[in-house]
Amino acid sequence: MLRDITIGQYFPDDTSVHRLDPRTKLIWTLVFITALFMARGVPSYALMLCALVCCVFISRVGARALVGSIKPVLIIICITAILNVFFTRGEVIARLWVLEVTREGLVNAAYMASRLVMLISGTFLLTYTTSPIALTDGIESLLGPLKKLRLPVHELAMMMSIALRFIPTLIEETDKIMSAQKARGADFETGGLVKRAKAMLPILIPLFISAFRRADELAVAMESRCYHGGEGRTRMKKLRMAARDYAALALGAALLALVAIANTLSGA
Amino acid sequence: MSPIIKAEKITHVYGTGTVFERTALAGVDFQAERGECVGIIGHTGSGKSTFIQTLNGLIKPTSGSVFFDGADIRQSKERAREVRFKVGLVFQYPEYQLFEETVFKDIAFGPKNMGLTESEISERVREAADFVGLDDEDLEKSPFELSGGQRRRAAIAGVIAMRPQVLIADEPTAGLDPSGSAEITANIEAYRRSTGAAVIIVTHSMDEIARNADRVAVFDEGRIVIDAPPARAFSRGEELTAMGLGLPTAAVIAARLRERGLRIADDIITSEGLRAALRAFRRGGGNA
Numbered sequence: 070m071l072r073d074i075t076i077g078q079y080f081p082d083d084t085s086v087h088r089l090d091p092r093t094k095l096i097w098t099l100v101f102i103t104a105l106f107m108a109r110g111v112p113s114y115a116l117m118l119c120a121l122v123c124c125v126f127i128s129r130v131g132a133r134a135l136v137g138s139i140k141p142v143l144i145i146i147c148i149t150a151i152l153n154v155f156f157t158r159g160e161v162i163a164r165l166w167v168l169e170v171t172r173e174g175l176v177n178a179a180y181m182a183s184r185l186v187m188l189i190s191g192t193f194l195l196t197y198t199t200s201p202i203a204l205t206d207g208i209e210s211l212l213g214p215l216k217k218l219r220l221p222v223h224e225l226a227m228m229m230s231i232a233l234r235f236i237p238t239l240i241e242e243t244d245k246i247m248s249a250q251k252a253r254g255a256d257f258e259t260g261g262l263v264k265r266a267k268a269m270l271p272i273l274i275p276l277f278i279s280a281f282r283r284a285d286e287l288a289v290a291m292e293s294r295c296y297h298g299g300e301g302r303t304r305m306k307k308l309r310m311a312a313r314d315y316a317a318l319a320l321g322a323a324l325l326a327l328v329a330i331a332n333t334l335s336g337a
Numbered sequence: 338m339s340p341i342i343k344a345e346k347i348t349h350v351y352g353t354g355t356v357f358e359r360t361a362l363a364g365v366d367f368q369a370e371r372g373e374c375v376g377i378i379g380h381t382g383s384g385k386s387t388f389i390q391t392l393n394g395l396i397k398p399t400s401g402s403v404f405f406d407g408a409d410i411r412q413s414k415e416r417a418r419e420v421r422f423k424v425g426l427v428f429q430y431p432e433y434q435l436f437e438e439t440v441f442k443d444i445a446f447g448p449k450n451m452g453l454t455e456s457e458i459s460e461r462v463r464e465a466a467d468f469v470g471l472d473d474e475d476l477e478k479s480p481f482e483l484s485g486g487q488r489r490r491a492a493i494a495g496v497i498a499m500r501p502q503v504l505i506a507d508e509p510t511a512g513l514d515p516s517g518s519a520e521i522t523a524n525i526e527a528y529r530r531s532t533g534a535a536v537i538i539v540t541h542s543m544d545e546i547a548r549n550a551d552r553v554a555v556f557d558e559g560r561i562v563i564d565a566p567p568a569r570a571f572s573r574g575e576e577l578t579a580m581g582l583g584l585p586t587a588a589v590i591a592a593r594l595r596e597r598g599l600r601i602a603d604d605i606i607t608s609e610g611l612r613a614a615l616r617a618f619r620r621g622g623g624n625a
Contacts, residue, residue, distance in 0.1 A: 248395050249434040252426040253495060254418070254450030271446065274436035278481075 078237065079200050085313060086128035086198045091207030093314040098195045100321040104328045105184055105191070110335030113328045114183060120324050121187055121194075130197045138193040139186060146185045153178035196233075205230035209299075210308055223299025231287070239280065246275050339407045340368040341535050342392060342424065342503050347401035348559075349387055361387040362398065363559035369503065369535040374526075376546035376567070377539045379556030380581045385539050386429075388556070389505045392537075393424035405503070422451050425501030429508050431492035435480035440471065440491045443480055447499040465498035466491075468531075469524045486517035490524060497528055504528060505537040510545065518542075522549060547571065547585035547606035555582070568604040587611040 081087075086094075101120070108114055125135065139146070159173030196204065209226035216222050247257070250271045257268050349362040361384045369375050379385045390396040392403055394410050394417050403410045410420040425447075428434065437443035444465055448458045466476055469490035480488055493509065506525060510518030522545060529536045540546060546553050546567055553570045555563040557580045563570050571577070571588050578584075584592070584606075591605040591614070601614050 245428065246434055248390065249426075249428045249431065250446075251395055252393060252421060252428070253447040253499065254421050255446075256450070271434075271436045275434050279433055 078197065080130055080134065080197050081200070082129055082198070084128050084198070086124060086194075088313070089198075089317055090308055090310050090314045091199050091203040092211055092308060093310070093317050094195055094199055095204075095207050095211060097317060097321050098192060100325060101191045102188060104325050105188055107325070107332065108184075108328050109332045112331040112335050114180070116324070116327055116331055117187055118183075121191055124194055125190070128194060128198045130194060134197060135190050135193065138197075139189055142185075142189055146182050149185060150178040150182045153181050201230050201233040204233070206304070206306075206308060223302070227299075235280075235283070238283070239276065242279055243272060243276055246272050341371045341406055343368040343404040344388075344392065345402050345404070347388065347391055347398045347403070349384075349391065349396065349398045353399070360559055362391070365401070365559070365561055367554060367561060367564070369537060371502070371535055372529065372533045373552065374529060374536045374538070374550050376550035376553040377537060377556060378541070378543070378546065378553060378582055383556040383580075384559040385556050386507060389426060389507060389537065389539060392503070392505060393426050394420055395426065422447070422499045423501055424503045424505065425496040425499055427493050427496045427504070427506040427509060429511060430489075431495075431509075432480075432485065432488035435488060435492055435495075438479060439477055440466075440480055440483065441476040443491060444476075444495045444498050447495055451499060461498045461500065462494075465494040468497050468528050469494045470520065486513055486520065489513065489517070490521060493521065493524065500532065501534060502532075503535045503537065505539075507539045508541065509538065510540065510542065518545075543571070543583055543585040544587075544607075547587065555580070568606055571606045572603050 089097075101117075104120075105117055108117055125132070154170055154174045154177075155168045157171050157174035157177045159171035161169045162172050162175075163170040199207070205226040208229065209222055212220070212222045212226070247255075251257075255268060255271055257265065257272075260268070344365055344367040347362050347365040347367075348360070351357065351359045351361055363384075365384070365388055367388070377385050377389070387396060391398045394403070397411070405420050405424060408416070410417055410424075435443050437446065441462055444462045445458050448461045453461070462476070463473075466472070471487065471491060471494065475483065475487065475491075480491055483491060489509070493506070496504065504525065509521050509525065513521065525536055525538070526549060528534060538545075538550070550567055553563070553565065553567050554561050555570060555577070562580070563573060563576070567585075571584055574584050574588070574592065583589075587608045587610060588606045591601050591603070591611055594601050595603070599618060601611075601618065605611050605614055
């Protein structure tokens with residue numbers, strides 16, 4: 070079960086999406102999110118879906134992986150949809166005790182749910198197709214101008230890449246510790262909230278200890294390789310925008326424009 | 338008497354239907370008698386770790402069944418839970434799973450989950466601590482005040498305290514110095530002798546198997562390919578080497594001596610056996 074979590078996982082491949090500069094992909098994701106929040110009405114949504122499906126198709130990330138990414142947040146999506154169904158005023162089409170289901174509510178819920186699903190799939194597509202290192206390099210480069218404001222951009226990027234790198238490790242560790250405590254009869258599945266929270270202690274304590282131990286070891290390993298922050302650090306792989314990156318960015322701009330046009334078409 | 342634990346045609350596939358699909362176990366038959374010490378060896382990824390977790394029900398095999406004391410461990414929910422306690426499993430590097438404020442409380446975790454009374458728990462903790470050589474003073478310490486070897490022994494005591502009838506340990510001596518690993522091996526051996534429990538040990542140390550095991554099961558690509566007493570298993574040196582496994586030091590020396598023309602039996606796997614054989618050889622006049 071824990072193995073199924075795919076947050077921050079990277080599926081190495083060699084498609085044109087994978088080959089894009091991470092900065093391009095970051096900007097594209099931002100553009101995609103912006104367009105998603107601009108979108109009103111069926112045509113715009115159809116356009117967004119189309120763009121998403123194209124990206125998924127080109128990147129060869131399996132539909133299964135994407136569905137897997139949505140699974141953990143499914144509850145949030147459901148709650149959002151349900152709240153929308155019941156708390157939107159409008160034409161009442163059904164009544165459930167004190168709750169009213171309105172036509173507008175149903176429409177809103179459908180929009181909201183599909184927006185969330187696309188939002189999550191879109192951002193996951195970024196991490197699926199970009200290695201954590203490339204991703205943080207991209208972030209560091211994009212945030213570069215903030216260095217002038219004395220923001221520790223490099224350090225932040227390094228922390229992020231370490232965090233991303235260790236998610237799978239910690240998941241594996243959690244799995245192991247859980248098995249070990251289960252072997253001593255620990256019970257994580259039954260009981261009330263308090264009992265379940267207490268049952269987590271035998272997992273959380275070893276997990277924290279090992280996380281600190283790992284952090285310590287990593288720090289020593291980094292220092293013994295003379296790491297001392299971003300100053301004067303050179304790169305083996307320099308980020309370079311290629312023709313395909315500019316093409317992709319142009320497509321992103323086109324998507325924004327198209328969504329804006331589709332919005333006015335649907336009269337929203 | 339029926340074997341205390343028995344596995345029939347166990348197969349296990351990870352990640353069915355995904356790109357990560359991998360067969361970890363492909364039809365494993367295995368059994369262990371009461372009081373027997375079985376060694377499990379195999380290359381990394383040969384399915385040993387998955388297999389031992391099917392024995393206490395932590396991993397539900399894709400197909401096949403496990404029988405504890407003659408009855409299927411998945412018969413009912415209660416049975417499955419009971420088996421967790423009766424088939425004690427010590428994971429690799431178990432010291433990283435200690436979590437309580439004191440060693441006493443940590444060892445008591447298992448018995449407490451069994452629903453025993455305070456006095457029973459206390460009795461079992463002391464008994465288990467005794468097996469692994471921790472004294473009353475150690476029991477009141479925080480696990481983090483102990484040395485690495487002591488911590489490992491405390492973690493093993495946490496499983497022994499459940500008085501399992503089958504004790505399974507996954508590389509219990511990994512990463513310890515020679516005296517630390519000798520102690521752990523002796524602790525487990527002491528538990529087996531005094532309780533008559535079956536002991537199953539996964540290890541990479543062929544010397545350990547040669548010294549202690551009554552039988553050795555060799556895993557390769559999800560199957561048990563050899564299941565025999567150590568002397569017989571280690572006489573198939575070429576097969577083992579082909580699987581990326583080694584031989585006990587004494588067996589290697591004996592083989593080299595044989596190559597040089599000394600007539601030494603081919604069932605020598607321990608240093609004691611080798612010494613005896615060499616003495617006999619010398620008495621024989623060294624006429625090789």
